[in-house]
Amino acid sequence: MINVQNLTMRIGTRELILDANFRIDKGMRIGLVGRNGAGKTTLTRLLAGEGVASQVIEYAGTITKSGSVGYLPQDTHTGDPEQSALDRILSVRGIDATLRRIAKAEQEMSTSSGAKQQKAMERYVRLDQEFTAAGGYAARAEAAQMAASLGLPDRALAQKLGTLSGGQRRRVELARILFSQAETLLLDEPTNHLDHDSILWLRDYLRTYKGGFVVISHSVELLAETVTAVWHLDANRAALDVYSMGWSDYLTQRELDERRRRRERANAEKKASALLAQADKMRAKATKAVAAQNMARRAERLLEGVEDERKADKVAHLRFPSPASCGKTPLTATGLSKSYGSLEVFTGVDLAIDRASRVVILGLNGTGKTTLLQLLAGIEEPDTGSIIPGHGLKIGYYAQEHETIDLNKTVVENLAYAAPEFNETQVRNVLGSFLFSGEDADKPARVLSGGEKTRLALAMLVVSAANVLLLDEPTNNLDPASREEILSALRRYEGAVVLVTHDEGAVQALNPERVLLLPDGDEDLWSDDYLDLIALA
Ligand SMILES: Nc1ncnc2c1ncn2[C@@H]1O[C@H](COP(=O)(O)OP(=O)(O)OP(=O)(O)O)[C@@H](O)[C@H]1O
Numbered sequence: 001m002i003n004v005q006n007l008t009m010r011i012g013t014r015e016l017i018l019d020a021n022f023r024i025d026k027g028m029r030i031g032l033v034g035r036n037g038a039g040k041t042t043l044t045r046l047l048a049g050e051g052v053a054s055q056v057i058e059y060a061g062t063i064t065k066s067g068s069v070g071y072l073p074q075d076t077h078t079g080d081p082e083q084s085a086l087d088r089i090l091s092v093r094g095i096d097a098t099l100r101r102i103a104k105a106e107q108e109m110s111t112s113s114g115a116k117q118q119k120a121m122e123r124y125v126r127l128d129q130e131f132t133a134a135g136g137y138a139a140r141a142e143a144a145q146m147a148a149s150l151g152l153p154d155r156a157l158a159q160k161l162g163t164l165s166g167g168q169r170r171r172v173e174l175a176r177i178l179f180s181q182a183e184t185l186l187l188d189e190p191t192n193h194l195d196h197d198s199i200l201w202l203r204d205y206l207r208t209y210k211g212g213f214v215v216i217s218h219s220v221e222l223l224a225e226t227v228t229a230v231w232h233l234d235a236n237r238a239a240l241d242v243y244s245m246g247w248s249d250y251l252t253q254r255e256l257d258e259r260r261r262r263r264e265r266a267n268a269e270k271k272a273s274a275l276l277a278q279a280d281k282m283r284a285k286a287t288k289a290v291a292a293q294n295m296a297r298r299a300e301r302l303l304e305g306v307e308d309e310r311k312a313d314k315v316a317h318l319r320f321p322s323p324a325s326c327g328k329t330p331l332t333a334t335g336l337s338k339s340y341g342s343l344e345v346f347t348g349v350d351l352a353i354d355r356a357s358r359v360v361i362l363g364l365n366g367t368g369k370t371t372l373l374q375l376l377a378g379i380e381e382p383d384t385g386s387i388i389p390g391h392g393l394k395i396g397y398y399a400q401e402h403e404t405i406d407l408n409k410t411v412v413e414n415l416a417y418a419a420p421e422f423n424e425t426q427v428r429n430v431l432g433s434f435l436f437s438g439e440d441a442d443k444p445a446r447v448l449s450g451g452e453k454t455r456l457a458l459a460m461l462v463v464s465a466a467n468v469l470l471l472d473e474p475t476n477n478l479d480p481a482s483r484e485e486i487l488s489a490l491r492r493y494e495g496a497v498v499l500v501t502h503d504e505g506a507v508q509a510l511n512p513e514r515v516l517l518l519p520d521g522d523e524d525l526w527s528d529d530y531l532d533l534i535a536l537a
């Protein structure tokens with residue numbers, strides 16, 4: 001349980017929440033929504049107790065917690081890279097330590113002799129009994145089962161964290177938090193990087209979860225299926241609006257509230273202007289001057305009493321650049337293979353990207369979609385094969401984890417780097433149209449919210465005049481209105497696009513001609529039958 005009273009929260013120069021009161025009671029299932037940069041991540045960090053010690057988040061008010069809290073951050077880069085994935089999951093219940101001691105005893109039993117071996121054997125038996133009594137083996141099986149449901153096979157569980165892909169890393173963290181069985185879960189965009197099956201599994205899991213949770217998500221399906229309360233963080237008013245109802249009722253209620261406010265406002269304005277007109281007339285007569293003044297005051301009070309109209313969230317208007325001219329086939333790849341260690345990702349992939357062509361790359365998770373884009377972008381080297389740039393090729397690469405952004409530079413510096421021919425005013429103008437105001441533009445990119453990073457990465461693409469866009473999950477992190485913008489930009493773009501996504505809407509917006517299937521590297525003409533596969537990817 002978490003109880004919050006009179007909370008005011010600031011980060012940097014922004015006030016994100018003003019005097020809010022709310023509580024997470026046992027078993028409550030809450031969806032936390034609001035536009036990109038509203039402060040959802042900051043709020044959950046505060047509730048989880050992170051960023052408070054370092055005083056990045058300033059707050060006033062009281063937060064009381066009882067029971068265990070499990071927190072899944074939006075960006076997961078924690079954990080020892082040398083630790084195995086399974087150990088990382090088990091560590092949340094402290095099981096990994098016992099397993100390590102058992103393994104050590106086993107080792108000593110086989111390498112020592114005499115009294116020492118005898119001791120190790122006794123220790124082994126004792127530890128094993130303890131472990132079994134504590135439900136250790138069952139718990140380990142449970143963890144592995146959970147990981148498998150989230151798309152992590154046993155093979156990946158044995159790998160060290162440092163060798164896992166971003167998506168796998170994220171699954172490990174999610175499995176770990178769920179495995180903790182904490183009384184309250186705080187989940188920041190848990191479906192990012194998950195494939196369709198895992199998302200379905202997560203939905204079911206959350207629906208029957210015994211504890212309470214707060215989930216931040218832009219996925220309407222997840223919210224509609226799992227939550228019984230909605231918190232809307234309104235960035236324009238720095239207010240947290242609490243609705244104790246499910247998702248679809250919330251949508252209706254918000255609409256009704258909005259209409260009521262508009263009606264009340266219109267009524268008040270009508271009455272006030274009648275009063276003021278009357279007051280004007282009476283003011284002329286000395287005997288009625290006092291009454292006229294009272295009337296005017298009453299009109300003022302009427303207007304004060306009604307709430308201001310709530311502004312709709314602003315959205316960045318996005319248009320991809322007119323592509324620089326290029327030859328008929330700006331990008332060709334032949335015989336590409338890539339392995340990581342002993343793991344062969346794909347072999348012998350051929351691909352030719354013609355001017356203005358549209359290709360979707362499909363494949364189950366772990367089949368190397370991101371890797372292929374990295375090879376095409378020239379960020380990774382293939383083991384065999386080659387990438388042949390055509391005449392006039394200009395690549396625009398949108399990286400899934402925003403690797404194209406230099407986190408230590410400011411927003412302005414990042415964009416200036418992407419568009420060296422722009423002067424500072426032009427840079428700031430572009431950023432302004434992507435909703436980075438003067439102050440926001442001077443922030444180091446490190447502190448940007450997930451959606452803001454996506455917005456910056458897109459701005460960097462837009463200034464590039466690229467004629468081949470390589471897009472890796474470009475709709476992740478975006479609030480629904482911003483997602484619509486990028487989809488329509490994609491529809492209108494005239495250059496070539498290679499797209500990796502598990503967002504069906506993004507594929508429909510692209511209207512692709514061809515599909516490349518990984519890991520085999522087979523090409524096919526696009527047909528809508530492939531739509532079913534996207535969700536699985
Ligand atoms: N250390 C910091 N210094 C200055 N500003 C910061 C810092 N950390 C976050 N911010 C800003 O605070 C605002 C809220 O960020 P937060 O990550 O909480 O948003 P969010 O609602 O989670 O957004 P998204 O949907 O994009 O994930 C953003 O404008 C962000 O740039």
Ligand SMILES: [Mg+2]
Nearest residue numbers: 041074449450
């Ligand atoms: Mg966030």
